[in-house]
Amino acid sequence: MAGHGSSCGACKFLRRKCNSDCVFSPYFSYEQASSHFAAVHKIFGASNVSKHLLHLPLHQRSAAAITISYEALSRMCDPVYGCVAHVFALQQQSQITLEILYEKLISDVCFFGLRNQMYI
C-alpha cells in the first residue's frame, strides 16, 4: 500500500482494494494514478504488467516499473513511434557527432601532414 492512506496509484486507478501484497504499490504512488498508471494500463494492460513484475526478482522490479512507465508515457505522446522515436533521435545525434569528430580528425591529419612536409 502506498500514498493516501489506503491505496496505491494502480489500485486507485483500477478502483480496487490495495492489499499489503499489491505488486504495484511500491512503484506507483497515489499521485501518479491518473498520469503514469493510466498510460501503463492503456498501453500494456495492468494484468500484463502485473504478471511481468511478478516474474522478476524483487530488486529488479523498480527499474522494470520505471522503464515500462517510460515506454507507456512515450507511446501516449507519440502513438506511432513511442520511445523508439528517442532511439532514432539519439542514433541521428550520435551519427552527426561522430561525423564532426571524423572530419576534425581528418583535417588535423591533413594540417599536421602538410606542416611536417614543410619542415622536412
Add this chain to the structure above:
Amino acid sequence: MAGHGSSCGACKFLRRKCNSDCVFSPYFSYEQASSHFAAVHKIFGASNVSKHLLHLPLHQRSAAAITISYEALSRMCDPVYGCVAHVFALQQQSQITLEILYEKLISDVCFFGLRNQMYI
C-alpha cells in the same frame, strides 16, 4: 489476410479465423507468428495493440506495428529495461563521442593559441 493462404501471423498465433478486415494481417506475416506476434501479445496484449492500431490512420499503422514489435522483442530479451536499454546505451555512446570531440577542440585551441603566441 496474409501468409499461408488463409491466416496472418497474429490470427495463426491467436488460433482464430483471419478475416479480410483483420487489423494485424498487413503487418504480421504468417512466418512471424511465433516470434514477433507472440512477443507483442505477451508484452502488450493483442487486444490493446488492435485498439491502438485502429485508432491510427492507415498510413501510420505500419510504423506503429514495427515499433511495437521492436519494443516487445526488446522487452522479451531484456525484461528489466526493454528497449530503454538501447536509449541508455545510445546516450552513453553520444556522451563519450561528445567528450572526445570537446577534448579535441580544447587541445586544438591550446595548440593554436600557443602557436600564435610564438609568432607574435
